[in-house]
Amino acid sequence: MFAKRSLLRVAAVALFVPSLACKTATSPATPATTASPEAAPAPAEAAAPAPAPAPAPAPAAGHIKLQHILIAFAGKVPGKNITRTQDEARALAAQVLERAKKGEDFDALVKTYTDDRAPGIYSLANTGVTPSGDEFARNRMVPAFGDVGFSLAPGEIGMAEYDPARSPFGWHIIKRLE
Numbered sequence: 001m002f003a004k005r006s007l008l009r010v011a012a013v014a015l016f017v018p019s020l021a022c023k024t025a026t027s028p029a030t031p032a033t034t035a036s037p038e039a040a041p042a043p044a045e046a047a048a049p050a051p052a053p054a055p056a057p058a059p060a061a062g063h064i065k066l067q068h069i070l071i072a073f074a075g076k077v078p079g080k081n082i083t084r085t086q087d088e089a090r091a092l093a094a095q096v097l098e099r100a101k102k103g104e105d106f107d108a109l110v111k112t113y114t115d116d117r118a119p120g121i122y123s124l125a126n127t128g129v130t131p132s133g134d135e136f137a138r139n140r141m142v143p144a145f146g147d148v149g150f151s152l153a154p155g156e157i158g159m160a161e162y163d164p165a166r167s168p169f170g171w172h173i174i175k176r177l178e
Contacts, residue, residue, distance in 0.1 A: 062129040065178040066149045069096055069109055070116040072170035073162075077115050086162070093159065093171035100157050106175050115170065121177070126150060142167050145174070152176035 073089035125131035138146040144160035144167035160172040
């Protein structure tokens with residue numbers, strides 16, 4: 001009888017030991033593998049609250065008003081005798097953007113640097129919204145101008161980088177007014 005009980009214990013240990021070797025980092029801990037009761041998290045600690053859902057993005061504005069500074073380079077604006085190179089225009093656009101973001105008078109920057117007409121103010125109606133009064137439909141402007149303009153909050157300043165297809169006239173430094 002004693003030998004039979006010992007044999008059962010050995011068999012039970014033999015069955016249990018291989019299962020421990022098969023545990024992986026992703027296997028849940030069992031009471032047999034937990035070092036001590038103090039190491040186990042309390043039930044309240046184990047169930048962390050679910051994170052709050054991200055707020056829904058604000059609906060896109062239907063109508064906005066922008067002011068912009070166009071920094072172009074030679075050959076990009078018909079009827080303008082612009083002599084700066086593309087590299088010079090890129091550097092100037094970065095400088096003017098930095099000055100505008102630091103709070104320099106945007107109207108004064110427009111008057112000094114724009115290769116468009118001052119004051120460079122445009123009202124836009126978003127895609128699918130009927131333009132009113134003096135507004136332009138978003139799709140009548142270069143794509144990058146509307147993309148940046150509609151992504152800004154009122155008072156924010158951003159820049160549409162030169163891109164032959166999306167911003168073919170040069171760099172647009174844009175301030176959303178409304």
